[in-house]
Amino acid sequence: MSATMVPSLSILLATASILSFFALFPRAASRDILPLGSSLTVEAYQTNILQSSDGTFSCGFYSVYTNAFTFSIWYSKAANKTMVWSANPNRPVHARRSAVTLQKDGNMVLTDYDSTVVWKADGNFTNVRHAQLLNTGNLIIKDSSGSTLWQSFDSPTDTFLPTQHITATAKLVPTTQSHSPGNYIFRFSDLSILSLIYDVPKVSDIYWPDPDQNIYQDGRNQYNSTRLGVLDNSGMLASSDFADGQPLVASDAGPNIKRRLTLDPDGNLRLYSLNDSDGSWSVSMQAMSQPCNIHGSCGPNGICHYSPQPTCSCPPGYVMSNQGNWTEGCTSIVNITCDHHDHESMKFVKLPNTDFWGSDQQHLLSVSFQTCRNICIHDCTCKGFQYQEGTGSCYPKAYLFSGRTYPTPDVRTIYLKLPTSVNISSVLIPRSNVFDSVPHQLDCAQMNKSIIEPFPDVHKTGGGESKWFYFYGFIAAFFVVETSFITFAWFFVLRRELRPSELWAAEEGYKVMTSNFRRYSYRELVKATSNLKVELGRGGSGTVYKGVLEDDRPVAVKKLENIKQGKEEFQAELSIIGKINHMNLVRIWGFCSEGSHRLLVSEYVENGSLANILFNEKNNIVLDWKGRFNIALGVAKGLAYLHHECLEWVIHCDVKPENILLDQNFEPKITDFGLAKLLNRRGSNQNVSHVRGTLGYIAPEWVSGLPITAKVDVYSYGVVILELLSGTRVTELVEGSDEVYNMLRKLVRMLADKLQGEEHSWIDGLLDSKLNRPINCVQARTLIKLAVSCLEEDRGRRPTMESIVQTLLSVDD
Numbered sequence: 001m002s003a004t005m006v007p008s009l010s011i012l013l014a015t016a017s018i019l020s021f022f023a024l025f026p027r028a029a030s031r032d033i034l035p036l037g038s039s040l041t042v043e044a045y046q047t048n049i050l051q052s053s054d055g056t057f058s059c060g061f062y063s064v065y066t067n068a069f070t071f072s073i074w075y076s077k078a079a080n081k082t083m084v085w086s087a088n089p090n091r092p093v094h095a096r097r098s099a100v101t102l103q104k105d106g107n108m109v110l111t112d113y114d115s116t117v118v119w120k121a122d123g124n125f126t127n128v129r130h131a132q133l134l135n136t137g138n139l140i141i142k143d144s145s146g147s148t149l150w151q152s153f154d155s156p157t158d159t160f161l162p163t164q165h166i167t168a169t170a171k172l173v174p175t176t177q178s179h180s181p182g183n184y185i186f187r188f189s190d191l192s193i194l195s196l197i198y199d200v201p202k203v204s205d206i207y208w209p210d211p212d213q214n215i216y217q218d219g220r221n222q223y224n225s226t227r228l229g230v231l232d233n234s235g236m237l238a239s240s241d242f243a244d245g246q247p248l249v250a251s252d253a254g255p256n257i258k259r260r261l262t263l264d265p266d267g268n269l270r271l272y273s274l275n276d277s278d279g280s281w282s283v284s285m286q287a288m289s290q291p292c293n294i295h296g297s298c299g300p301n302g303i304c305h306y307s308p309q310p311t312c313s314c315p316p317g318y319v320m321s322n323q324g325n326w327t328e329g330c331t332s333i334v335n336i337t338c339d340h341h342d343h344e345s346m347k348f349v350k351l352p353n354t355d356f357w358g359s360d361q362q363h364l365l366s367v368s369f370q371t372c373r374n375i376c377i378h379d380c381t382c383k384g385f386q387y388q389e390g391t392g393s394c395y396p397k398a399y400l401f402s403g404r405t406y407p408t409p410d411v412r413t414i415y416l417k418l419p420t421s422v423n424i425s426s427v428l429i430p431r432s433n434v435f436d437s438v439p440h441q442l443d444c445a446q447m448n449k450s451i452i453e454p455f456p457d458v459h460k461t462g463g464g465e466s467k468w469f470y471f472y473g474f475i476a477a478f479f480v481v482e483t484s485f486i487t488f489a490w491f492f493v494l495r496r497e498l499r500p501s502e503l504w505a506a507e508e509g510y511k512v513m514t515s516n517f518r519r520y521s522y523r524e525l526v527k528a529t530s531n532l533k534v535e536l537g538r539g540g541s542g543t544v545y546k547g548v549l550e551d552d553r554p555v556a557v558k559k560l561e562n563i564k565q566g567k568e569e570f571q572a573e574l575s576i577i578g579k580i581n582h583m584n585l586v587r588i589w590g591f592c593s594e595g596s597h598r599l600l601v602s603e604y605v606e607n608g609s610l611a612n613i614l615f616n617e618k619n620n621i622v623l624d625w626k627g628r629f630n631i632a633l634g635v636a637k638g639l640a641y642l643h644h645e646c647l648e649w650v651i652h653c654d655v656k657p658e659n660i661l662l663d664q665n666f667e668p669k670i671t672d673f674g675l676a677k678l679l680n681r682r683g684s685n686q687n688v689s690h691v692r693g694t695l696g697y698i699a700p701e702w703v704s705g706l707p708i709t710a711k712v713d714v715y716s717y718g719v720v721i722l723e724l725l726s727g728t729r730v731t732e733l734v735e736g737s738d739e740v741y742n743m744l745r746k747l748v749r750m751l752a753d754k755l756q757g758e759e760h761s762w763i764d765g766l767l768d769s770k771l772n773r774p775i776n777c778v779q780a781r782t783l784i785k786l787a788v789s790c791l792e793e794d795r796g797r798r799p800t801m802e803s804i805v806q807t808l809l810s811v812d813d
Contacts, residue, residue, distance in 0.1 A: 034102050034131040042069050042098040050133040051076065056258065057084075057137040061098070068092035071100050071110050071119065073137055073152065075258065079279035084137055084159040084260055085152050087119040089175055090517065090579070102131050106149070108141060116519065116593075123150040137161045160261040166194070166229035166239065172263040181581075183296055183327065184267040188227040190644075190802070193220050194239045196269055196287060198295035201583035203401045205358045207295040208269070208287045219243045231261050235271065235284060250284035259284070267294040295357060295402035299329020303354065303403035303430040315403070315416055316349050316424035334419050338380035346377055348384070348415040351405075351429055355386055355412045359399040366392040376417060384416040405430055517578035518590040522597045524550075529557050537609070539658060541675050546604060554604035555589060559597075560675075570598060577674040580650070584638030586661060586671040602671065606664045610720075611657035614727055625775040627666050628724050632783055633808045634668035635660055639717060640801035642673055643710040650674055651708060655716035656697045657723060696731040696740050700793050703741075711795035717804070718790025719744070721783055727768030748791045755785055782811045 032053050034040065040048050042061045049060030055076055062072035062083060070093075072086040087110055094113040102108050106125030110118045127143045134140060138161070139152040153164045158174050160166060171187035189195040189206060193215060196208035205211065209218035216222075220241045229239035235250030235257065242248075250259070250271050258274040260281075271285035288294050292304035298312035299321070305311055314320055314330035321328040361382060364372065369387055372394035376382040379396065386395040397414075406412070418424070526532065528547035536544040542560040549555055574591045581587060592599040607613070610631065613621050623631070635655075642650040652659075652673050659672045699715035702708070719730055731740055754762050763780050764773070786807060792798050799807075 032133045036102055036106070036128055036130060037104050039099045039101040040071075042093065042095055045069065050131075050139075052133045052135045052137070054135045056135060057133055059133045059139055061093075061100075062086070064092055067095040069095060069098060073133070073139060075137075075260070075274065077258075077276065077279055078274055078281065082260070082281065084157075084161060085139070086157050086175075087152075089157050090181060091118050093118055102128070102141070106141070108150070121150045125149055136163050138164070158263050160231055162231050162233045162259055164231065166231075168227035172269075174263045174265045174267070176265045182263075182265045182267070184263060184265075186263045186269055188229075188241075191215070191222055192227050193222065193241050194229055196263075196267065196294075198267065198402065200296065200401075201581075202300075202399055203296070203359060205295060205402075207267075207293060207357075207402070210293075211357070216243070219246070231259065231271070233259075235259060235273070237261065237271065237285070248285060252282075252284045266291070267297060292404040297326070298403060299327050301330040301332070301400045301403070302326060303351075303405060305405040305430045313430035315351060315400075316429060317416065317418040317422045334422055345420050346417055347420045348373065348377075348417055349424060349429075351414040351416055353406045353412065354414040354430070355404060355406075356384070356397055356400045356414060357402040357404070359397050359401055360386075361396040361398045362394070364394040367394050368392065372396070373415065376415075382417060384414055386412055386414050388412060517588065520590050520592045520599075520601055522592050522594045522599070525557050525592050525599055525601065528555065532557075532559070537658075539672075541672060547601075549589075549601075553589075556586075556602050556604050558600045558602070560600060574600075580642070580674070582638055582641040584634045584668055584670060585641065585673060586669045603669075605661035605669050605671075607662040607666060609658050610660040610662060610668065610724075613662065614657055614723060615729055622770050622772075623666070624772055625779075628771070629776070629779050629783070629808075629812075630666070631660070631662070631668045632721055632724060633805070633812065635670060635717065635720065636801055636804045636808055638668070638670040638673075639713055640805050642670075643713070643801050651710050652713050652716075653708070654694055654697070655713050655720060656694050657720060658694075660720070696729070699795065700741065701795055709795065710801070711798045714790050714798045714801060714804075715795070717801070718787045718798075721787040721790070722747075725767055725780070725783060725787075727770060744791060745793070748788050751784055751788050755781070755788065776811075779811050782807060 032050055034050055040050070040060050045061035045063065049058050051058050057073055058076045058081070059073045060071070061069040062074060062081070064070055070083075070086045070088050072083050074081040074083045093110065097113040098111060100108065100110050106128030107123075108121040108131060110120065112118050121141060123141070125141065126149075127145070128149065129142050129144045131139065131141050136153075140148045141150040143149055153161075154167075154170070156164070156170055156172055158172050160170075160172065166188075168188055171185055174182035174184055176182050183198060183200050185197040185199050187195065187197070189197070193206075193209065195206045197204060197206050209215070209220055221243055222241075226240045229237065231237050234255055235253040236247040237249075238245065238247040250273065252273055258276070260272050260274075261269065262272060263269050267288075268291070269287040270283050272281040273284045274281055291297060291310040292306065294304075297310075298304045301315065301318050302312050303315055305313065312326045317333050318330035319333060320326075321331045361379070362375070364375075369389075372385055372387050375394070376385040376396045381398055382396045383400050384397050386397065387393070400416075403414075525547065528549050529545045530547075532545045534546040536546050536556060538544065542558050544556050544558045547555050547557045570593055574588075574593075578588050578590070586605060587603040588600060589603065590601045592601070607621070613619055613623060639652065639655070642652060650673055652670065654672060654675075655670070659670060661669045661671055663669060697716040697719050699712040702712065723729060730744065751766075760777055760781070763777065763784065764775075766784070767775065767780065786799070786804055789797070789799055790804075
């Protein structure tokens with residue numbers, strides 16, 4: 001072979017190698033259909049996508065961080081590919097071996113690198129033909145007759161698109177910069193009013209429409225029989241509760257404009273219009289014109305004011321909790337607890353024209369300033385009070401959320417309670433001044449900063465053809481030189497199974513993204529619990545151990561027993577449970593599903609179970625009346641959330657004092673919710689209608705074999721109320737299931753008769769002898785009346801948990 005032939009042969013080999021390499025990554029033709037049995041893979045996320053026939057929308061894997069992807073839909077022509085829907089916004093998948101598959105049984109499934117099912121479409125799938133991305137941005141699954149079996153429009157994330165219906169169950173939750181859920185919700189309220197809601201563990205209140213006005217002043221109709229809204233193609237937002245059917249209209253109303261209605265992380269609902277020429281978005285309508293009226297914008301204890309731009313500041317005696325993140329608000333310089341509360345060592349600081357909206361302990365009319373002051377100073381839980389001169393209205397505050405000052409003089413004034421030892425002489429009091437040229441503190445551009453992206457120096461992928469030219473050229477050259485090395489790596493490195501703990505440690509961005517609710521390896525949890533050493537308790541669903549995670553977070557780890565689901569079903573159920581978040585429900589941090597190991601990881605609750613405090617004679621904690629009433633109210637709120645507000649309707653099926661935990665402030669938190677679907681208590685073929693609870697708390701319909709509804713939890717709640725009042729287990733009064741039912745029937749009839757009369761002395765005899773007197777007789781009578789109604793044998797006559805909450809709130813001090 002001549003020397004001149006060698007370079008030619010090398011060139012031919014290189015060309016062949018390059019062509020082979022490009023064959024691995026073809027430029028996919030634009031397509032809007034995913035056939036049955038086919039997949040979209042994460043490795044080819046830039047080319048292996050669905051695209052609507054008009055090119056407006058794309059669907060596929062969306063890079064949120066390095067090696068972290070969501071299955072999403074986005075505007076193709078918008079700058080930075082604006083995402084409008086995501087199947088897994090809070091649980092990304094890895095950059096290797098993740099896929100979305102339209103299975104042959106018709107279900108669409110998103111799997112992670114280890115085949116874990118992260119998400120799947122919910123529905124009954126028969127005769128499925130294909131999935132299709134429509135020109136509206138709606139991803140649908142069709143059957144052979146052309147009917148839609150499932151659509152992404154039914155499960156919005158943070159955006160509504162034109163023609164997408166806003167239904168009774170639909171809601172938007174913003175996505176923060178860390179791609180975790182924000183603190184705001186857009187949905188229909190319980191009064192059928194389309195609303196913006198600030199929702200954190202201690203507070204949940206509406207800030208749009210204006211809560212300082214009544215519904216009709218806000219131009220809304222109350223108690224409509226329908227809950228339906230829609231954004232049309234011309235930029236008009238209509239809703240069934242809008243008075244006289246008057247829609248909200250975009251400033252650029254008209255056809256042929258691409259739009260999106262998005263709930264942004266700052267809590268404002270904005271309608272955006274797309275500029276086709278440069279891919280930029282402009283705001284054509286927004287719900288809140290005054291940013292300081294958005295609740296919680298400056299976090300707990302923070303105050304929003306104008307100087308002249310929206311600005312966050314801390315009140316006297318408080319400092320910013322986390323520099324650069326106003327969502328975490330301000331923290332008191334001095335930690336005041338009820339154990340160290342001395343009203344003689346307290347003072348009040350006047351904050352003119354200021355209000356912390358809501359969290360009122362009381363609402364007193366026509367009282368003197370001194371009376372209002374004395375109420376707050378003698379209550380260790382009172383953080384301050386609002387007083388209105390002229391009307392004499394007094395509002396003691398349990399928490400300080402949604403603080404704001406007003407640009408114009410206002411009768412509202414907050415008196416902030418502080419220890420006399422706190423020196424505030426040199427501290428500026430936040431106030432609004434539209435003539436200020438320089439903000440006093442950090443401006444509201446930092447309000448939205450949640451967790452900063454872990455790798456700000458890593459550039460996002462994307463760009464024009466020139467980037468691809470250099471990229472392919474570099475890879476092709478590398479491919480030619482290192483062919484043997486790549487082959488070796490493929491067979492001996494890349495194809496070996498990565499252990500979960502190694503992968504989570506290696507991919508820090510992926511770990512950060514999934515820290516809110518994530519999968520743990522069994523090795524991690526064994527280490528966290530010191531080899532399952534400290535046992536907190538055990539029950540029918542398994543044994544609970546105390547543990548400490550790597551980030552020093554104390555947790556409770558439950559080793560589940562009698563699990564009937566397979567691995568995929570178990571993880572799918574857990575992904576639903578992981579989304580549930582309420583101050584009166586134990587927070588689930590994650591799970592483990594390896595081999596035969598099934599474990600739940602949840603927050604550690606300091607004071608243990610209500611059963612241990614009520615019934616354990618060795619326990620020295622005695623709940624006072626206020627604590628018991630607060631427990632009754634908190635448990636009712638938690639169950640109401642499960643029954644009425646969850647995306648997935650959840651029946652607990654085992655409400656009892658053992659499953660009610662108390663935190664350091666004796667705030668109740670319900671645990672073991674959602675396990676009814678996971679546990680196999682009577683064989684592998686049982687459904688929820690056959691799940692059994694605990695003797696004494698079981699509703700009569702379980703015995704008769706009727707289908708199970710949320711009213712079984714209402715019945716159990718009634719038994720818990722009786723035990724909370726009496727301090728005695730109902731099962732200790734008699735033995736055997738029949739005897740318990742008979743005893744409860746007789747007790748309910750006796751209490752119902754006594755409630756008919758006006759004599760109250762019998763109430764004292766029913767209450768726990770350890771309970772300090774006096775007690776609030778109105779509250780006690782209300783609780784007894786609720787217990788009687790909850791224990792009705794006819795479940796149709798039992799109240800809902802939602803109505804129970806309203807009843808208790810009406811007598812709450």
